[in-house]
Amino acid sequence: MKKSRLTVMHSSNRHLRVILAAAAFALMVLMVGALLHPVLAQAEAIDLGAPLVDKAFAKNQDGSLQVDEEGNYTLQLSVTGKSQSTSTSSKAYVIFVADVSGSMKNRYGDTTRLAAAKSSINAAAQTILNQNSAADQTLAEVKLITFSTRVVNNYDWTNGINTFKSQVNSMTAEGGTNWEAALLQAETEATSITDGAVYVIFVSDGEPTYRLSQIYSDEDYEKYTATRWNGVWVYPNEGPLYYDDKNNDVTGVYGEGDADPKGWNFAAANIVADRLVDGEVHALYTINVGDAESMDSLAASRHFEASSPTELQSALSAIVSEITYAYSYKNVLMTDYVTIGDTVLGVADGGGVSGFTYAITDAGGNTTTWADAPEASYDPSIKAVTWDLGKMVLQNGTTYTVSFKVRLTQQAFDDEAKLANGQTAISSNVVKVSSDGSDIVAYTNPSAGNTVAYTQFMTENGVEQPDSEKDGVVDLPRPELTVSTSTLTLTKSWNGSGTGADSLTLHVEDSAGVFSQDVVLVGSSWTKTIYVAAGPEGHSYTVTESSVPAGWVLEGYALTGLVPSGSDTNSGTLKGLNAQSAGVTVTNKQIKYAFRILKQGSDGAALSGATFSVSGSGSQATGEDGLVTFGQLLPGTYTVAEEKVPSGYTLPGTHTLVISIDGTATWDGIEITNTGVDQGVKYFQTTVTNEKIAELPKTGGIGIAPFTVVGAALVIAGGLALLKREEKGH
Helix, strand or coil, X not given: CHHHHHHHHHHHHHHHHHHHHHXXXXXXHHHHHHHHCCCCCCCCCCCCCCCEEEEEECECCCCCECECCCCEEEEEEEEECCCEEECCCCCEEEEEEEECCHHHHCEECCXXXXXXXXXHXXXXXXXXXXXXXXXXXXXXXXXXXXXXXXXXXXXCCECCHHHHHHHHHCCCCCXXXXXXXXXXXXXXXXXXXXXXXXXXXXXXXXXXXXXXXCCCCHHHHCCCCCEEECCEEECCCCCCCCECCCCCCECCCECCCCCCXXXXXXXXXXXXXXXXXXXXXXXXXXXXXXXXXXXXXXXXCEEEECCCHHHHHHHHHHHHHHXXXXXXXXXXXXXXXXXXXXXXXXXXXXXXXXXXXEEEECCCCCEEECCCCCCCEEECCCCEEEEEEECCCXXXXXXXXXXXXXXXXXXXXXXXXXXXXXXXXXXXCEEECCCCCCCEEEECCCCCCCEEEEEEEEEECCEECHHHCEEEEEECCCCEEECCCEEEEEEEEEECCCCCCCEEEEEEEECCCCCEEEEEEECXXXXXXXXXXXXXXXXXXXXXXXXXXXXXXXXXXXXXXXXEECCEEEEEEEEECCCCEEEEEEEEEECCEEEEEEEEECCCCECCCCEXXXXXXXXXXXXXXXXXXXXXXXXXXXXXXXXXXXXXXXXXXXXXXEECCCCCEEECCEECCCEEEECCEEEEEEXXXXXXXXXXXXXXXXXXXXXXXXXXXXXXXXXXHHHHHHHHHC
């Protein structure tokens, strides 16, 4: 049994050793394979986050908002592209084909075309070669081909940025333009690459003026008056050969040197470009940096027009993003719920939004009109502006903007006045933004729902990776407009002695019923300023005095800064987009009364010439009608004295007149009921009667002596009788 067991154990050990040996061999094979075929670097996942979005009002150079005479502001919605590259997982070969013809010396913004090309090509190459890792320096290589009348330089492939920059910086401009020669050289280099994707970036500033190919057949050419030169058919006007100024070497190029009248130079180049695009390279990019109008017709994977150094840099940046592992955005959709009918209106009929304009701002800050931009739209049913950029990929550092006009609504001005006065606004989009409530703004959209949706995605060597998409949404800012604050100053004026009250209330309201406020004025100043709405439509405001103090009447209203509303002196219109200052002065006039005295005798006859005085109002005499009137009497207590009476009448003395603030009066404590109105003034009238003195006898009669004697006798007789009676009593 033990032997058998040992046999089994030895057999198992042999099997185990065989398995271990096989595993070790397999691991060794893998290690060797790894050394012989290094694993290509994989892209490090990048999250760009949300793109930079903005919603703002266009500004002037001094920072103030742009607003026209009609109060229209320019509202701008924008999104800025952002991209980032990382190590590529498949090898990339990039051929830069650069025009060094004489016209590349021409000015190009603040520099020359050649200088701008050098700078931009170096920057692009730097980004491409940065894809190389420490473990593998051959993930990306670049090559420079320069051309003018023919190919000038065809440099070797390199992964060294310093080497490449040295080659680029040595470029000089001279000679004609031969697109075909340059593209043929690029084709030769591209077809020799078998272990990666080849990209050709072709940069030129002018139409092709030379070519290498004859283009036409000898038979076709015989249709023209032509001659042979060294066995080559030559079109008349075409120089058969180009002589190099340096060595007088015959190069065998066709062309006039300054034009392409038959289009044969372009046709020759396009034949080569077609082959490249059809599969010999992964992509052919063309960039016009000057006057090469036909370049956009040249076969290419993508064409760029670069009229400035910034546009050239942007074009190369976009190309590099397609070549490397690039993360960027697409499917951008802006949705902005404009608060139509609330705080802002569009300028189209019915307050809608129209008249959209579009612009592109490159990374250098240069803004141009975007003529072929996707169109924005406005949906009145949901009061929203939408701008769908579709599948367009946002370029790094490039800002895409749509603009449209809006203006503040009347409601924005109305709500501003309400808030300023401590009342409640109708719209939630008009708010106080300062702690003391002095600053009130109108937001141009609700607090939610204004978004930019986008998709982040990745391309590998220009090919979009379907599994890399990631959707996101970012909110648009909520810009604000400061609403101009208008004021109405209410003032109470008293025309009289003192004031009729310690305080009083004035009522202010507009004709539309939007604004209504009771304003209390107090005796310390009798003035108060409130906030009211002006605005594009404005309001007609009416000021009324709630109750007139007793003893006073309303004399009138005085308006300043208000346009009077018809014949109403207490109503006026306030209108305007800027801050308005208006005022209403309400004047009360103290009521004054007249006091009349009718002077008559006991027989009822009117007496003239009687003089009366009223304390504080002087003296007056009655007229022929027996009347005397004292005017301008304020409520109070007066002493009335008859200072002189007509001859033959008694002088009755003084009287007390009391005029009450309620418009009644008493005469020696008895209410005067004889009242009336004369020329708008209320008067009180009393009658003063003088008794007539008894008339004395006339001169020449018996006189009074007899009567005096009789009277005296009667007095004496009466006295004697009284004495006798008293004596009897004793």
